[in-house]
Amino acid sequence: MKIEHSERHRKLGLRIAYFRKMKGLTQEQLAEKLGKSAGYIGAVETTNVGRAISLDLLFDLSDLLGVPAYRFLQFDDGEE
Numbered sequence: 001m002k003i004e005h006s007e008r009h010r011k012l013g014l015r016i017a018y019f020r021k022m023k024g025l026t027q028e029q030l031a032e033k034l035g036k037s038a039g040y041i042g043a044v045e046t047t048n049v050g051r052a053i054s055l056d057l058l059f060d061l062s063d064l065l066g067v068p069a070y071r072f073l074q075f076d077d078g079e080e
Contacts, residue, residue: 010047015072017045019065033064 020030027045031038034057043051062069 005052009049009052011075012053012072013045013047013049013051015075016061019061019067019072020045023065025065030064034060 020027025033027041028038031041034041036057043049044053058069058072061067061072
C-alpha cells in the first residue's frame with residue numbers, strides 16, 4: 001500500500017517559505033547557508049512540486065531559522 005503525501009509536502013514547502021521570509025532571507029541565501037542549491041530550495045518551496053525533504057534538512061532549517069522543528073509540520077487545517 002502506497003500512501004500519497006504530496007499535499008503534506010506542499011504544505012511543508014509553504015511553511016518553509018513562510019519562516020524563511022520571516023527571517024528576511026532569500027532562497028539563495030537560505031540555500032547557501034544550508035549548502036544546497038537555490039534550485040533545490042525553490043523545488044522544496046514550490047507548491048506544485050511537493051518535493052520531500054530529509055529529517056536532517058528539517059533539523060537544519062529549524063536551527064538556522066530559529067523555529068522548533070514541529071512548527072514546520074503544524075498546519076492550520078488541523079489535519080496533521
